[in-house]
Amino acid sequence: MKKTLLSGLSVLLIMLALIGCSSNSNTPESSGNSADPESSAPASAPAEGEKLDPVTLKIILPGDRPADMDVIIEEAEKRMADTINVKLDLVFVPFSDLASKTQVMLASGEDVDLIFDAPWLHMEQMIAAGYYEPLEDLLAQYGQDAVSVRSQQMFDANKFQGKIYALPLGNSHLDGRTYLIRKDLREKYGVAPIKSYEELIAFANKIKENEKDIIPLLASGQPGQKDISWGAFRAFMTRDPEILRSDALGQSLVLHYKNNDGKVYNLFDEMDPTVWSWIEDARKLYTDGLIHPDVLAIKDANAVFESGDVAIYATNGFGVPAAMKASIPKNVPGAEVEAVTFMPLEKGKITTSFKQANFQAIPKVSKNKERAMMFLNWTAQKENYDLLAYGIEGTNYEAIGDDQYKTLPDSKYSYFPYAWVWNPTLDRLDAGLDPDAIEHLKFNTVADNLIASKLTGFSFNPEPVANEVSLYSAIEDKYYSSLFNGVSDPTETWNKLKSEGEAYLKKIQVELQKQIDEFLATK
Amino acid sequence: MIKPREEHTNETEAGERMSFIREITKNKYLYLLALPGLAFLIVFAYIPLSGHLIAFKKYRLADGLWGSKFVGFDNFKFFFMSADWYKVTFNTAFLNGLFLIFGLGIALILALFLNEIRHALFKKLAQSFIFMPYFISWLVVSMMAFAFLNTTDGMVNHTLEAYGAEKVNWYLKAEVWPAFLTLIYVWKFAGYYSIIFLAAITGISGEYYESARIDGATRFQQIIHITIPLIRSVVIVLGLLGVGRIFYGDFGMIYGIIGDNSALYSTTDVIDTYTYRALRVLSDFSKSSAVVLYQSVMGLITILIFNQIAKKIDKDSGLF
Numbered sequence: 001m002k003k004t005l006l007s008g009l010s011v012l013l014i015m016l017a018l019i020g021c022s023s024n025s026n027t028p029e030s031s032g033n034s035a036d037p038e039s040s041a042p043a044s045a046p047a048e049g050e051k052l053d054p055v056t057l058k059i060i061l062p063g064d065r066p067a068d069m070d071v072i073i074e075e076a077e078k079r080m081a082d083t084i085n086v087k088l089d090l091v092f093v094p095f096s097d098l099a100s101k102t103q104v105m106l107a108s109g110e111d112v113d114l115i116f117d118a119p120w121l122h123m124e125q126m127i128a129a130g131y132y133e134p135l136e137d138l139l140a141q142y143g144q145d146a147v148s149v150r151s152q153q154m155f156d157a158n159k160f161q162g163k164i165y166a167l168p169l170g171n172s173h174l175d176g177r178t179y180l181i182r183k184d185l186r187e188k189y190g191v192a193p194i195k196s197y198e199e200l201i202a203f204a205n206k207i208k209e210n211e212k213d214i215i216p217l218l219a220s221g222q223p224g225q226k227d228i229s230w231g232a233f234r235a236f237m238t239r240d241p242e243i244l245r246s247d248a249l250g251q252s253l254v255l256h257y258k259n260n261d262g263k264v265y266n267l268f269d270e271m272d273p274t275v276w277s278w279i280e281d282a283r284k285l286y287t288d289g290l291i292h293p294d295v296l297a298i299k300d301a302n303a304v305f306e307s308g309d310v311a312i313y314a315t316n317g318f319g320v321p322a323a324m325k326a327s328i329p330k331n332v333p334g335a336e337v338e339a340v341t342f343m344p345l346e347k348g349k350i351t352t353s354f355k356q357a358n359f360q361a362i363p364k365v366s367k368n369k370e371r372a373m374m375f376l377n378w379t380a381q382k383e384n385y386d387l388l389a390y391g392i393e394g395t396n397y398e399a400i401g402d403d404q405y406k407t408l409p410d411s412k413y414s415y416f417p418y419a420w421v422w423n424p425t426l427d428r429l430d431a432g433l434d435p436d437a438i439e440h441l442k443f444n445t446v447a448d449n450l451i452a453s454k455l456t457g458f459s460f461n462p463e464p465v466a467n468e469v470s471l472y473s474a475i476e477d478k479y480y481s482s483l484f485n486g487v488s489d490p491t492e493t494w495n496k497l498k499s500e501g502e503a504y505l506k507k508i509q510v511e512l513q514k515q516i517d518e519f520l521a522t523k
Numbered sequence: 524m525i526k527p528r529e530e531h532t533n534e535t536e537a538g539e540r541m542s543f544i545r546e547i548t549k550n551k552y553l554y555l556l557a558l559p560g561l562a563f564l565i566v567f568a569y570i571p572l573s574g575h576l577i578a579f580k581k582y583r584l585a586d587g588l589w590g591s592k593f594v595g596f597d598n599f600k601f602f603f604m605s606a607d608w609y610k611v612t613f614n615t616a617f618l619n620g621l622f623l624i625f626g627l628g629i630a631l632i633l634a635l636f637l638n639e640i641r642h643a644l645f646k647k648l649a650q651s652f653i654f655m656p657y658f659i660s661w662l663v664v665s666m667m668a669f670a671f672l673n674t675t676d677g678m679v680n681h682t683l684e685a686y687g688a689e690k691v692n693w694y695l696k697a698e699v700w701p702a703f704l705t706l707i708y709v710w711k712f713a714g715y716y717s718i719i720f721l722a723a724i725t726g727i728s729g730e731y732y733e734s735a736r737i738d739g740a741t742r743f744q745q746i747i748h749i750t751i752p753l754i755r756s757v758v759i760v761l762g763l764l765g766v767g768r769i770f771y772g773d774f775g776m777i778y779g780i781i782g783d784n785s786a787l788y789s790t791t792d793v794i795d796t797y798t799y800r801a802l803r804v805l806s807d808f809s810k811s812s813a814v815v816l817y818q819s820v821m822g823l824i825t826i827l828i829f830n831q832i833a834k835k836i837d838k839d840s841g842l843f
Binding site: 292293473 | 784
C-alpha cells in the first residue's frame with residue numbers, strides 16, 4: 001500500500017516538474033526582433049490605398065465588455081479595411097481577476113497582440129520577466145501619430161529600465177484633487193465661494209453649529225488610501241513647501257521629496273513643521289467633532305457623501321463626478337455639489353514626474369507586432385479616437401466643439417479610453433463638468449505648464465528591501481490613517497509609529513537614495 | 524463506509540503485494556465508488572501540497588517553480604521579524620476558538636430545541652429562519668453591522684441616547700470586537716450547524732426514547748442521557764475539523780466587517796489580514812506561501828493534539 005502511494009506521488013511530482021518547465025520555455029524566442037534590419041530607415045505607415053492582408057489582433061482589456069462594443073468594432077474594422085486591415089478580437093478581463101489572468105496569459109505564451117498593464121498591476125515584474133517587446137523601433141517606424149499626440153515628457157518619464165516597454169495612456173500630466181462641497185448648504189448660510197483652506201474650515205464650523213445631522217468633514221480612513229486622509233491630503237493643496245510622495249512607499253509622506261533636489265527626506269529623522277501642523281490640525285478637527293467620528297470604519301466614503309450626511313469631502317479628481325452630481329439630489333432634494341481645489345493654475349508651480357497609471361504593451365510572443373503598432377497609431381487619429389473612446393456620434397455621444405463631449409442618455413458604450421487609447425491631445429472632456437474643473441484639466445494636459453521633477457523617468461526597484469517594505473507597510477497601516485485623520489493623539493501615535501518602524505524605514509530610505517543617486521549619475 | 528484494514532503485518536513483502544491486489548479485486552466496486560473522491564483529493568489537496576515549495580524559493584512566474592532560486596527561510600522573515608506575528612497568531616486562534624465553542628455550542632442547543640418542537644409547520648419555519656443568515660454574504664453583513672453600530676445614526680447608539688446614555692464610538696473600541704464578531708459568527712453559522720446536528724438527532728432510533736419514557740424519564744433527562752451522548756461523535760468531528768483550521772483567519776469575514784479600520788487591529792487583526800496588508804504593496808507569491816505554510820503546520824500540530832485528546836475522552840471519536 002505504502003509503495004504504491006509513493007510511486008503515485010512520484011509520478012505526480014514528475015508531472016508537476018514537466019508543467020513547471022514548460023511554462024518558461026516561450027519567452028526568449030523573439031527577443032531579437034527589436035533589431036530589425038528595416039529599423040535603420042524609418043518608413044512611414046503604409047501609404048494610402050495600399051491594402052495589407054487581414055490580420056486579427058487579440059487585445060486584452062480590463063473591465064466589462066460594453067453592450068455596444070460590437071457596433072463600434074464593426075465600424076472600426078470598416079474604417080481600417082482599406083488601410084491597415086485589422087480585425088479586432090477584444091478580450092475583457094474583470095478587474096478582480098486582472099492580475100492573475102493576464103499573468104497566466106503571458107506565462108503560458110498565449111497569442112496576444114496587445115495587452116493592458118500598469119505599475120499598479122504587475123508592469124515591472126512582467127518587464128523584468130521579459131514578456132514585453134521594447135517599442136522604440138516600432139514607434140519610430142509605424143507610430144508617428146501615436147508619438148505626436150503624447151508629450152515627450154510622457155515617454156521619457158514612463159520608461160522602464162531605460163526603454164519604452166509600453167505605450168503610456170493618460171489624458172493629463174497631473175492627478176486632480178478636490179474638496180467636494182455642498183453648495184446648497186454654503187448658500188443657505190450665506191458663505192461666499194470658498195477660496196482658501198481657512199474659509200473651508202470656517203464653513204465647516206458653521207455647519208457644525210447649525211446643522212445637527214450633518215457631519216462637516218470627511219476624508220478616507222482606509223490605509224489603502226492614505227494619501228487622501230484629511231491631513232495628508234493637504235500636501236496636494238500646499239505649494240510652499242511642496243512635499244511629494246516617494247517612489248518607494250507610494251502614498252505615505254513619511255518618506256518624501258521636496259525642493260526638487262533629488263534627496264529623500266525622512267520624517268523620523270526630522271519632523272517637517274508643515275506636516276506636523278497638518279497632523280495637529282486634523283486632531284483638533286476630529287476632537288472638535290468636525291471630522292466624521294467613524295472615518296476609520298467607513299469603507300465607501302463616496303457613498304457616505306452621496307447619502308447627503310456630509311458637507312465637505314476630500315477626494316481625487318477635478319470637478320464633481322457625474323454620478324455624484326446625479327445621485328445627491330436624489331438622496332437629498334435640493335442638494336447641490338460643487339468642487340473646490342486650491343491647486344494653482346499658474347505655469348511652473350507644480351512639480352510632477354509625468355508618471356502614468358495605464359499602459360498598452362505588445363507581448364514578445366505576438367506574431368503581429370507591426371500591425372499592433374499600426375493599430376495604436378490608427379487610434380491616435382481624431383475621428384478614430386472619438387469612435388473608440390466615446391462610440392458612434394449621434395448614438396453614443398454628442399461632440400461639443402473640438403474638445404468636449406456629452407454622453408447621450410441611451411448609450412450603451414461605457415467610458416474606458418484609459419485602457420487602450422488615452423492621450424492628452426485628442427481626449428475630450430465631459431461637457432457636464434464645471435468650468436473651473438475644465439480649466440484645470442486643460443491646464444494639466446500641457447506638459448510645459450508643470451515643473452519636471454528631477455526624478456522624471458526614475459522607477460524604484462523594491463527587491464533589495466522587499467522584507468523591509470512589507471514589514472514597514474504593515475506597521476504604518478496601523479497608525480497612519482488614524483494619525484492623519486486626527487483619530488488618535490498625535491504625539492503618542494507618532495512615537496509608536498517611529499519606535500516600531502524607524503529601523504525598517506531607514507533601510508528603505510538608504511536604498512531609495514542609492515538608486516536615485518545611480519539614476520542621477522547616469523542622467 | 525467499509526474500511527479495508529491491513530491485518531497482516533507479519534507477512535512477507537510478496538504476500539503483502541498479493542494481498543493488496545486481492546484486496547483491490549475483492550472490493551473493486553467499492554474502490555470504484557471511491558475513485559471520484561480520491562481523484563478530487565489528489566487534484567485539489569495533494570498536488571497543491573507541492574506548492575509549499577514556493578515558500579522556500581524566490582518565485583518568479585517567468586522562471587517557473589523549479590527554475591526559481593532557492594532561498595531557504597528568507598520568505599518567512601517578513602512575518603517573523605515583525606513585532607506583531609505572535610499577536611496576530613494569538614488573535615487568529617483566539618477568535619476562531621470563540622467561534623468554534625460558541626458556534627457549535629449554540630448550534631447544539633438550537634438543534635435540541637428544534638427537535639423538541641412538535642408543531643411541524645412551526646418547526647420548518649423556525650428552521651428556515653435560523654438557517655437564513657448563512658446565505659447572507661459578508662459584505663452585506665458588514666453593512667448591517669455598520670448600520671447597527673455607527674456613531675452618527677447607528678441603531679445601538681440611538682437606543683443608548685434614547686435612554687440618556689452617552690454615545691459610544693464602537694468602531695474605535697477594539698476590546699469589544701471579539702464579542703461582536705462571535706455574535707455575528709454565531710448568528711450566521713449556528714443555523715447551518717444546527718441542521719447537521721438535527722440530521723444526526725433524527726438518525727437516533729425512536730426505541731431509545733420509547734423505553735426511556737416507559738422508565739419514566741422526563742424530556743430533559745431524555746436529552747441529557749440519550750440525545751447528547753448519541754450525537755457526541757458528530758460534535759467531536761465538527762469540532763476537530765474546526766480545530767484543524769484554527770490558524771486560518773476567515774479573511775472574508777474579518778476583512779469584510781473590520782475592513783481596514785486600523786483602530787481595531789489590536790484585537791481583530793488575524794494572520795490572513797495581516798499578510799494581506801503587509802504584501803499589498805509587493806504582491807509576492809513566495810512570502811504569502813510562507814505564511815500559508817506556517818498556518819498549515821500550526822493547524823496540523825493542533826489537530827494532532829486535539830485528536831489525541833478526543834481519543835482519550837472517547838476511543839472511537841477521533842478522526843484518525
